[in-house]
Amino acid sequence: xxxxxxxxxxxxxxxxxxxxxxxxxxxxxxxxxxxxxxxxxxxxxxxxxxxxxxxxxxxxxxxxxxxxxxxxxxxxxxxxxxxxxxxxxxxxxxxxxxxxxxxxxxxxxxxxxxxxxxxxxxxxxxxxxxxxxxxxxxxxxxxxxxxxxxxxxxxxxxxxxxxxxxxxxxxxxxxxxxxxxxxxxxxxxxxxxxxxxxxxxxxxxxxxxxxxxxxxxxxxxxxxxxxxxxxxxxxxxxxx
Amino acid sequence: xxxxxxxxxxxxxxxxxxxxxxxxxxxxxxxxxxxxxxxxxxxxxxxxxxxxxxxxxxxxxxxxxxxxxxxxxxxxxxxxxxxxxxxxxxxxxxxxxxxxxxxxxxxxxxxxxxxxxxxxxxxxxxxxxxxxxxxxxxxxxxxxxxxxxxxxxxxxxxxxxxxxxxxxxxxxxxxxxxxxxxxxxxxxxx
Numbered sequence: 237x238x239x240x241x242x243x244x245x246x247x248x249x250x251x252x253x254x255x256x257x258x259x260x261x262x263x264x265x266x267x268x269x270x271x272x273x274x275x276x277x278x279x280x281x282x283x284x285x286x287x288x289x290x291x292x293x294x295x296x297x298x299x300x301x302x303x304x305x306x307x308x309x310x311x312x313x314x315x316x317x318x319x320x321x322x323x324x325x326x327x328x329x330x331x332x333x334x335x336x337x338x339x340x341x342x343x344x345x346x347x348x349x350x351x352x353x354x355x356x357x358x359x360x361x362x363x364x365x366x367x368x369x370x371x372x373x374x375x376x377x378x379x380x381x382x383x384x385x386x387x388x389x390x391x392x393x394x395x396x397x398x399x400x401x402x403x404x405x406x407x408x409x410x411x412x413x414x415x416x417x418x419x420x421x422x423x424x425x426x427x428x429x430x431x432x433x434x435x436x437x438x439x440x441x442x443x444x445x446x447x448x449x450x451x452x453x454x455x456x457x458x459x460x461x462x463x464x465x466x467x468x469x470x471x472x473x474x475x476x
Numbered sequence: 477x478x479x480x481x482x483x484x485x486x487x488x489x490x491x492x493x494x495x496x497x498x499x500x501x502x503x504x505x506x507x508x509x510x511x512x513x514x515x516x517x518x519x520x521x522x523x524x525x526x527x528x529x530x531x532x533x534x535x536x537x538x539x540x541x542x543x544x545x546x547x548x549x550x551x552x553x554x555x556x557x558x559x560x561x562x563x564x565x566x567x568x569x570x571x572x573x574x575x576x577x578x579x580x581x582x583x584x585x586x587x588x589x590x591x592x593x594x595x596x597x598x599x600x601x602x603x604x605x606x607x608x609x610x611x612x613x614x615x616x617x618x619x620x621x622x623x624x625x626x627x628x629x630x631x632x633x634x635x636x637x638x639x640x641x642x643x644x645x646x647x648x649x650x651x652x653x654x655x656x657x658x659x660x661x662x663x664x665x666x
Contacts, residue, residue, distance in 0.1 A: 248658055255657045259628045260565065261635045264573040285553065292558030293607035294629040295565075298523050300515035303535055308510055311539045315503065367605070369489065371496075371551040379496045382551045384489035395489050397496035429490065468521055474552040 240471035254283035258291060346386055370448050371397075380469035381424075383409075383448055386431075389440035391411055392421065394448075395429040405452045410446040411438065425452065446473045477486040487512075492551040495559075498543060506543055513557060514539075524568040524632035534571050538564045555606070569632045613663035621656035626651060 244252065256262050257270040274280050372381040383394040394409060409432065410418040421432045434442070451458070452465035491512060517538055521531040549559055578584035588642055614622045624638050633641065639649035 244654060244658065251661075252654055255661075256653070259625065259653070259657070260569040260632045261628045261638065261653060263634050263636060267569075267573055288562040289554060289558055290610070290661065291625075291629055292561055293610050295516070295520055295558075295561045295627060296607050297626075298516070298519045298630060300519040301522055302515050303532060304517040307514070307532055307536060308507070311510065311536050314502070314536070314540055315506075315543055336652070367488070369551055371492075373649070379551065382489050382492045382496060384486070384492075386605060393486050393489055395493040397493045413478070429493075431486075449533070465603065471552060472575075 250280065254353040255287045256281055258284055258287040316464050331440055364461065368444065368473045368475050370473045372448055372450060372471040374469045379471075380450075381450060381471075383471075383473075385442055385473065389434070389442055391433050393429055393430050393431045394424055396424070396427055396456060399459050405465065406455050407450050407464070407468070408453045408457050410449045410451060412449060413438065413440075414443070414445045418449065418463055420458065420461065423453075431457075441474060444475050447471070488556060489551075491556040492549075495542070495549045497550065499549070506539065509542065509560075510539055513560050516557065517560060520561055520564045521568045523630055524565065525572060530571060531568070535564070538567050541567070556558045565629075565632065572632055573634075594619045601644055609664060610660075613660050616663055617656050617659055618652075621659075624653050625656050625660070628653065 253270050253273065257267065257274065260267075262270055274284055310385050367387055368385040370383045371379045372383065374380040378399045382397050383392055385392050392411075407424040407426070409420050409421040409424050411434070412418045419435055419438060421434065422430075424430055433439075447470060449463070449467050449470035451463040451467050453463070454465075458464050491509065494505045494508045494512075499507060505566070514535065518531060518535050521534045521538070522528065525534065526584055538560075542560065549556070566576045617625075620642065624642060625640070627633055635649050636646055636655065638653070639646045642649065644652075
């Protein structure tokens with residue numbers, strides 16, 4: 237019954253464990269062993285994430301069902317019981333001015349990292365219609381913004397992911413195609429999503445390996461057309 | 477149409493942003509995530525567990541997990557709804573395997589194999605393109621292999637249960653699924 241071309245290359249075997257784990261076909265013992273391996277081996281964990289993304293849209297075929305209304309209350313009570321200080325009770329790290337100021341110091345390193353990223357960028361694959369997203373990470377490793385390119389590639393929506401406050405400065409968003417200089421996309425409002433139109437020379441031409449960066453600039457934006465202040469968050473576009 | 481698709485982009489990035497805010501301890505953001513995704517995830521849990529009260533327990537556990545581990549969500553790598561579905565499936569399957577034994581001697585209703593034609597909620601729309609690619613690649617597999625992969629994903633079946641259901645030896649089922657997965661990966665990466 238087993239077909240002749242049944243042979244599976246050894247290098248595929250381990251990747252298959254990740255796929256089998258995600259699919260859920262392993263028996264309880266095999267599953268426990270796989271879970272332990274995944275916890276220990278980062279490359280395997282990465283494979284698991286990849287398979288989750290590959291197979292994820294199979295769930296589109298599952299009919300949504302409203303859970304009972306009281307379920308949210310149960311979740312909320314559970315959280316309240318487990319988390320002693322309510323997160324909103326005191327200003328978070330991001331509202332602390334002192335913490336914010338420390339960025340000026342580390343951001344130079346970050347800008348350097350961006351340049352390194354650019355230096356390593358090679359061939360850019362041609363664009364397809366898959367949507368592109370970027371998480372713009374801050375030096376703390378926490379995401380600062382999430383950006384999504386519209387499916388026609390002509391505009392970009394950026395959503396602040398953290399409560400950012402700064403002195404009297406403006407936040408300016410820059411788009412840096414591989415091997416190119418930064419192009420300003422405009423200023424970002426604090427605390428709300430903004431849709432920015434891409435410059436015509438870049439519209440529809442964005443690829444992964446394009447870097448997005450947010451810098452602090454004088455009120456009204458950079459006077460020179462290039463970033464002048466510290467880079468506070470950056471990230472690369474990825475295709476979903 | 478373009479308008480709708482752009483809304484889907486925005487909805488996806490808003491969900492991603494909400495998840496990121498959850499990581500910072502923002503309870504209102506968790507509520508938002510729950511509001512937008514709980515029906516989908518409950519459907520996923522219910523489909524696998526086939527027991528309402530078990531599915532409710534697991535769903536609660538899913539959002540508590542989200543509350544604690546949102547820090548691992550990376551919007552650059554993962555679609556937010558897919559990331560959430562993965563947690564819901566994992567928890568459901570773990571629960572199922574833990575309480576294993578004699579589940580599901582009942583025949584599975586055939587309606588389960590029919591793709592859902594429910595009008596697309598925004599969270600379904602956002603994945604339309606990804607879905608289309610996966611559907612194309614599944615279409616390139618041998619039909620039985622694709623059917624086995626689909627059933628395993630949606631119903632949380634083990635190799636053994638799949639083999640029983642499709643009435644083939646265990647080894648054959650393993651070979652179908654494994655080769656199907658490898659082909660699928662090759663197709664999706666082309």
